[in-house]
Amino acid sequence: MFSSTEEKRRFTRDLFSRLAPRYELLNVLMSLGQVERWRRAAAEAARVPPGGWALDVAAGEGGLTRALVTRWPQARVVAVDFTPQMVRLGRARTDGRVHWAEGDALRLPFPDATFDAVVNAFMLRNVVDVEGTLAEQSRVVRPGGRVVCLEMTWPRSRWFRPLFHLYFFGWVPLLGSLLTGQRDAYRYLPRSVHEFLPPEGVAATMERVGLRNVRYRLMGMGTVALYVGEWSL
Numbered sequence: 001m002f003s004s005t006e007e008k009r010r011f012t013r014d015l016f017s018r019l020a021p022r023y024e025l026l027n028v029l030m031s032l033g034q035v036e037r038w039r040r041a042a043a044e045a046a047r048v049p050p051g052g053w054a055l056d057v058a059a060g061e062g063g064l065t066r067a068l069v070t071r072w073p074q075a076r077v078v079a080v081d082f083t084p085q086m087v088r089l090g091r092a093r094t095d096g097r098v099h100w101a102e103g104d105a106l107r108l109p110f111p112d113a114t115f116d117a118v119v120n121a122f123m124l125r126n127v128v129d130v131e132g133t134l135a136e137q138s139r140v141v142r143p144g145g146r147v148v149c150l151e152m153t154w155p156r157s158r159w160f161r162p163l164f165h166l167y168f169f170g171w172v173p174l175l176g177s178l179l180t181g182q183r184d185a186y187r188y189l190p191r192s193v194h195e196f197l198p199p200e201g202v203a204a205t206m207e208r209v210g211l212r213n214v215r216y217r218l219m220g221m222g223t224v225a226l227y228v229g230e231w232s233l
Contacts, residue, residue, distance in 0.1 A: 062090035118146075152196075168189075
């Protein structure tokens with residue numbers, strides 16, 4: 001899809017900059033209203049202790065961040081994104097309990113072992129280095145903490161796959177074009193899911209970077225996977 005990692009990096013930064021104003025609306029519509037339920041499941045899996053620190057990587061405009069604050073009101077939450085437009089929207093849509101920062105998922109601007117939980121949603125298939133991104137998240141997690149990833153995946157059901165293909169490659173680009181005028185962005189989306197690692201591949205990558213007790217479960221009729229791994233020295 002891309003000739004180099006730098007080309008993908010530039011593309012994704014530009015893509016999410018352009019999508020920022022309608023990003024949340026499209027998430028809700030494309031998920032048929034289920035995205036909040038998936039975010040709540042990811043926030044629950046983070047298991048942030050009272051007074052603990054949680055980090056949302058590639059937080060966008062703060063959908064998962066808000067789920068963390070709601071589920072763990074005594075936690076201190078940090079949200080980071082490499083798109084300035086998303087950071088501005090996120091600050092406007094969250095309260096003072098959330099600390100926002102610009103930052104790259106491959107070079108997080110935090111010391112080692114800073115957070116009790118690190119979460120991300122719909123990010124992994126957009127980064128230029130999945131293993132490096134997961135290693136960086138593991139670096140900033142304290143021993144005993146968790147890395148939680150929410151990501152789309154191609155369904156396995158033989159009867160559902162053709163329907164999902166029709167929906168994702170047909171209806172989603174049309175919807176994206178009508179609401180944002182960015183048809184190319186919503187052509188990229190289904191390709192990025194179709195070409196991404198299967199759940200077993202993501203889980204194996206989490207294990208390679210040192211996470212333990214890695215597990216995942218499928219949601220949304222097998223179109224979304226929730227991964228959890230624990231960090232230990």
